Amino acid sequence: xxxxxxxxxxxxxxxxxxxxxxxxxxxxxxxxxxxxxxxxxxxxxxxxxxxxxxxxxxxxxxxxxxxxxxxxxxxxxxxxxxxxxxxxxxxxxxxxxxxxxxxxxxxxxxxxxxxxxxxxxxxxxxxxxxxxxxxxxxxxxxxxxxxxxxxxxxxxxxxxxxxxxxxxxxxxxxxxxxxxxxxxxxxxxxxxxxxxx
Amino acid sequence: xxxxxxxxxxxxxxxxxxxxxxxxxxxxxxxxxxxxxxxxxxxxxxxxxxxxxxxxxxxxxxxxxxxxxxxxxxxxxxxxxxxxxxxxxxxxxxxxxxxxxxxxxxxxxxxxxxxxxxxxxxxxxxxxxxxxxxxxxxxxxxxxxxxxxxxxxxxxxxxxxxxxxxxxxxxxxxxxxxxxxxxxxxxxxxxxxxxxx
Numbered sequence: 001x002x003x004x005x006x007x008x009x010x011x012x013x014x015x016x017x018x019x020x021x022x023x024x025x026x027x028x029x030x031x032x033x034x035x036x037x038x039x040x041x042x043x044x045x046x047x048x049x050x051x052x053x054x055x056x057x058x059x060x061x062x063x064x065x066x067x068x069x070x071x072x073x074x075x076x077x078x079x080x081x082x083x084x085x086x087x088x089x090x091x092x093x094x095x096x097x098x099x100x101x102x103x104x105x106x107x108x109x110x111x112x113x114x115x116x117x118x119x120x121x122x123x124x125x126x127x128x129x130x131x132x133x134x135x136x137x138x139x140x141x142x143x144x145x146x147x148x149x150x151x152x153x154x155x156x157x158x159x160x161x162x163x164x165x166x167x168x169x170x171x172x173x174x175x176x177x178x179x180x181x182x183x184x185x186x187x188x189x190x191x192x193x194x195x196x197x
Numbered sequence: 198x199x200x201x202x203x204x205x206x207x208x209x210x211x212x213x214x215x216x217x218x219x220x221x222x223x224x225x226x227x228x229x230x231x232x233x234x235x236x237x238x239x240x241x242x243x244x245x246x247x248x249x250x251x252x253x254x255x256x257x258x259x260x261x262x263x264x265x266x267x268x269x270x271x272x273x274x275x276x277x278x279x280x281x282x283x284x285x286x287x288x289x290x291x292x293x294x295x296x297x298x299x300x301x302x303x304x305x306x307x308x309x310x311x312x313x314x315x316x317x318x319x320x321x322x323x324x325x326x327x328x329x330x331x332x333x334x335x336x337x338x339x340x341x342x343x344x345x346x347x348x349x350x351x352x353x354x355x356x357x358x359x360x361x362x363x364x365x366x367x368x369x370x371x372x373x374x375x376x377x378x379x380x381x382x383x384x385x386x387x388x389x390x391x392x393x394x
Binding site for chain 2: 035055062102123131135168
């Protein structure tokens with residue numbers, strides 16, 4: 001046993017956690033999402049840039065606007081989940097950078113004056129934060145159903161009309177319901193993933 | 198208290214965890230890295246594609262090959278860290294997909310016949326796994342020092358001559374040493390990140 005993290009936490013976050021495809025009717029409160037954010041906001045990002053932006057879809061109108069952009073196989077479960085979070089990267093995160101990295105306010109102009117550079121950094125670091133968010137949902141005792149099957153351009157326009165955001169993932173959230181879980185699929189072996197030089 | 202995760206685990210993984218910039222001499226064993234991988238391999242990826250590949254840099258020769266591609270400000274700490282992990286996305290992950298997703302072996306040809314599509318999916322899901330890895334390092338009671346300041350093309354060629362991998366991040370790993378931590382930089386407020394529709 002070489003991990004410092006206790007076994008219950010290992011199970012909650014990784015070993016016993018599964019992507020959920022069906023949920024009970026139990027609602028997910030704003031307070032729960034706030035608790036998730038207040039935990040995962042500490043996850044590291046390059047230059048502390050924190051490009052993740054989250055749209056919580058709560059109203060019937062919002063749900064309708066969302067579901068029509070989802071891949072067909074994702075529509076029914078996204079329509080039925082207690083809460084859905086649209087996770088996006090803010091490609092114009094650099095505006096906040098002097099405030100977020102007070103030790104190095106020049107970073108905004110030195111590194112991020114070009115949009116393609118900002119976009120690449122926002123994609124990578126937004127994805128890191130998306131993973132922290134999935135872990136955070138599990139830390140709240142909830143199940144996450146992250147999806148990438150959607151019309152990304154359609155979602156970008158639907159929820160971020162400014163052309164400055166890229167949707168990374170859509171995550172269904174709730175308590176797992178009947179038939180929530182598929183059998184665990186195989187994982188790559190250590191020796192297939194890790195090499196040493 | 199709305200989280201199911203115990204406070205000690207919250208602190209270990211997020212609240213008290215900091216990016217480390219200096220380390221003690223205490224080595225990091227292969228057994229520890231294996232324990233990290235055996236935990237974080239369960240983190241979800243799209244189509245269970247698991248594109249993350251890890252190169253552990255242990256030999257002096259390997260360290261030299263690595264450090265020359267790092268940004269100048271990252272060289273000294275990367276040269277001195279007990280262990281360095283190069284995290285990359287395998288853009289040709291689809292070869293393994295029929296084995297990794299036995300419930301839907303057609304996914305390989307239906308979704309991933311084109312390299313740009315594979316690459317985008319490998320970048321996103323590789324970054325999710327990079328975040329799981331950072332969390333896993335902390336779960337092992339170690340500190341992580343993730344960096345994106347390097348010549349990516351140089352690193353890709355140095356450690357993956359096949360043109361099929363993209364380095365996502367380089368992570369220093371060890372026990373934090375003197376002056377390891379900078380003061381915590383500010384985090385965005387909930388209302389700056391989360392909106393509801």
